[in-house]
Amino acid sequence: MHNRWFVRGALTLALADILLIALGVRAGFPKLMVWLPAVGGPVLAVAAFRGAAALTEGALRTFWRRVSYGMGAVAAAAVSQTVDVGTTEYSGMPPIGARTLLLYVIGTILAISAMLRLPGGGRSWRQLTTAVLDVAVVAVAAGIASSQYVGWFIDRFGVTASAWWLNIAMMAIAVAGVVVVVKIMAASRSPVPRAALWWLAPVGLCGPLSTVLMSVLSPWPHLNGSAAVLPFVGLFGVLAARAQVRHLGVLPRSRRAAASRRGTAIPLVATGLTSLLLVTVFVRTGHLTVVQVGGTTLLLLLVVARQAVALAENAALLDTVANQAMHDDLTGLANRRFFADAVAGARTVVLIDLKEFRALNDGLGPDVGDALLVAYGARLSALARSADERAVVARLGGDEFGVLLSAEPDAGQGDFAGRLLAAADEPLQAAGHEVLVDVFVGVAEGDFADLYRRAELALRAAVASGGRLVRYDASLERRLSRRATIAADLRRALTAGEFHMLYQPIVELPHGRMVAVESLIRWTRSDGTVVPPADFVPVAEDTGLIVELGAWIIDTVCAQAAAWRRAHGPDALRSVAVNVSARQLLDPGLPDLVAAALARHGVPASQLTVEITETAVFGGGRALATVTALSELGVAIALDDFGTGHSSLGLLRTCPVDAIKVDKSFVDGLGGTPQQEAIVTALTGIAETMGLRTVAEGVETAAQARRLYELGYRHAQGFLFARPLPAGEIDAMLDRLHLAA
Missing domain, CATH: 3.30.70.270 (Reverse transcriptase/Diguanylate cyclase domain)
Structure with missing residues (x-):
């Protein structure tokens, strides 16, 4: 905010200076009036530089502090020149004492030192050569302009000692401006934003311009060339500080962009201005000096060399860009x-x-x-x-x-x-x-x-x-085509009601009485074609439709559980299990969906079991948080296909498990060697110690059932007892159980 006030103040002083000069050529007023904005401008610039230094750090802070010292010397010189003008009677060239000239020179030297000590960053040899040639072009152009300026100065002010000191001071200020321009061209990674450097560059023109204005304003003793330019010195300084402040927090341009846009226009502009100057001199005098002719020849040679190197640099840059366009930035491999x-x-x-x-x-x-x-x-x-x-x-x-x-x-x-x-x-x-x-x-x-x-x-x-x-191979194409067809049909099938549920009994050993069921989804197309779950469930997970399909399953299973409770009593089945996929567990809304379905159909949470796989919750995170939320509802949690995924006994501690379902692959090993039975034997002991129920899956023979009972298993599931059945057949089995009781 304070930076904005600096800009407004400096702009007001510059406008006041223009107004005073416009009025001064028509009417007289006290000669010190023009010095009020002349002193105020540099003082505001010093304050703005200090503000920029306070907001930055490192090399930036050091730079702005050094520049503030230089501008402080200029402000002191303005005060000193005000004293010179106020205490000396004069006609013609306004008085400038030795003290004032020394302060101007000190300020200029401090500014040049700050610029030269500003880090510029590295570059390739082509870029360095181009930068050197750019600097040479600007230096030669400045030299040609300086020779013309010196000639004009001598013709106008003579060769007195005071005039020479004045000329030295003004040339020093001009050199400061050239150094700024050179620094802009030579710095590939300057910490100071380019906009700030460009605002500082015109300050160098203010010195020679003040001597020109001294000559122009000499008929009006109450006006002064130095006083006319000093408010603009302050304005340019304030604008440079504002550019720095606005740049804070903005990402720097890429090095390549900075290099490519470094300013091919700068040497061309310098050459064009020099050419315009020489044409003007020739038109007015009819001839050019040896310095001007020789400088122009050297200037043209430098421009030609610079453009040749720039073309080579551009060609190398294009090769680099083409290579980068075809290669990965991280690994360097092809892309x-x-x-x-x-x-x-x-x-x-x-x-x-x-x-x-x-x-x-x-x-x-x-x-x-x-x-x-x-x-x-x-x-x-x-x-x-x-x-x-x-x-x-x-x-x-x-x-x-x-x-x-x-x-x-x-x-x-x-x-x-x-x-x-x-x-x-x-x-x-x-x-x-x-x-x-x-x-x-x-x-x-x-x-x-x-x-x-x-x-x-x-x-x-x-x-x-x-x-x-x-x-x-060709079969892969067919399988993937079938997979794509399934993906396209899934949503239509859900809308058309082509999915239905089967229920496989879970029995109590040793007598085989049904105590629970596991729900299993099936898909039969309208033409009678059956799509196996192994085909469509993975596709539903990949496409995300498993979330919508899972919501339908949970609602359907809860509705069926409620129907069995009404028809056969609340204790007819201890539990109805529903499978939940890893993708569903990543949905934070799943616990609310389950709670809503239970409440809608009037089913107690304890009668619903959610079956999950070890892999789904092995990594913890959101999936485990969802399982914990389901458990807090009162829903039972069962680990399905236990032993085939990321098996870890630590999972039984971190996950709120109520039951483990031992995979069929371990049940198949019963009756073999002790090693084959080892896992089944160990699991029942662990489960009993931790207070967990165990269910053996895939039981197909009476011998397996007997051996499971001997090992301590009290619940089993498999084709020996029943295949997955429609809800009506579960009703019939419940009726028979009721009659038997």
Whole structure:
């Protein structure tokens, strides 16, 4: 806010100065009046510089402090010149004492020192050569202009000692302006914003301009050339400080942009102004001096050399940009664009996706994630070059990589995918961490125009199936086409009512009495075609429709549980189980949805069991929070297919589990060796100790049922007792149980 007031004050003083000069050529007034804005302008600039220094730090703060010292000397010189004018009678050139000239020179030297000590940053040799030539062009142009200025000064003010001292002071101020311009051209990464430097540049013109105005205003003794320019010195200084303050918090331009826009116009403008000056001199005098002719020749040679170097620099820059456009910034590998263009010459396309990279990146941090990508890119390059020296290795985006192999399969690349999988067993070094990274791999081989698309299909199939390696074949295309068809039909099927629920009994051992049921969704199209759950459930999860489908399942199961309670009593079934996917657990609204369904149908929460997989909650986070919220509703939680996912006994402590369902693969080992029965035996002991119910899944023989009972299992489920049944058949079984009781 204070910076804005500085600008308004400096602008007011500059306008007042113009008004005083306009009035002074028509009427006289006290000669000290014009010095009020002349002193006020530099004083405001000093205050603005100090304010900019207070808001910055490091090299910026040092720079603005140094510039404020220089402007402070100029302000003191203005006060000193005011005293000279007020205490001396004069006609012609206004008096300027030695003290005043010394203060102007000191201020100029301090300003030049601040500029020269401002860091400028590094650059390439071409950029440095261009900058040197730019400086030379400006210096020669300034020299030609100075020679003309000196000649005019001598003709007008003579060669007295005071005139020479005045000329030295004014030339020093002009040099300060040239130094600012040179600094702007030479600095590739100056901490001071360019706008601030450009506002400081015109200050250098104010010195010579003041002597010109001295001559122009000499008929009016109450006016003064120095007083006429000093308010503008202050205004330019205040505007420079304002540019610095406004720049704070703004991201700097890219180095490349700064280099390319560094100002090819500066030497051209300097050359153009010099040419205009020489034309004016020639028109007025009819000749040019030796200095002017020689300087002009040198100037033209410098401009030609500068443009030649600039063209070479631009060509190198274009090569760099073209290279960067085809390569990944992080790893230095080829990027997707280059990869897609190079596929035409490949015999084999291999696409790789890093397993669980997002979890690693979130857990270890983005710096480690970036280091891991670089390390894997180096590993992949080494493997690919060993298989094919002409191999193209690319990072296609995120954690996806690609390899193009051009040699025939029997020339060494046939086992490339196998070596790629084997390498995943070796840890990578990433920012001080040893990380094991497994991969999904999709491979397409042959002489086909669409190898890239085929490899993408193979990779997609590998990710979807959880397998490590998938090679493209025609059956894959058919499966993916079927998957796409299922995805397109899912929502229509839900709207059309093509889904229905089956219920598989859970029995109590040893007598086999039904005590609970597990609900299972089925899809039968209107034409009678049955779509297996293994086909449509993963697609529903991938498309996100599982959330809407899951809401329908929960409502349908709660409605059916309420119907059984009304028909057979509240104790007919202890529990009705419903499966909930990992994607549903990421929905924070799931607990409210379950609570609403239970309340709508009048089913107590204790009669509903939510079955989840270990993998869904292994990582904790939002999924585990959702399970905890469901448990707090009073809903029972069961771990389904226990032992086949990310099995961890610690999960039984952190997750609010009420029951574990032992997977069929362990039940199949019953009756074999002790090693085969070990897990089933151990689980029942752990569950009993922790107060958990156990349910053995996939029981198909009476021998398995007997052995489970001997091991302590009291609940089982499987084809031995019943296959999944419609709700009506569960009703019939409940009726028979009631009659038997």
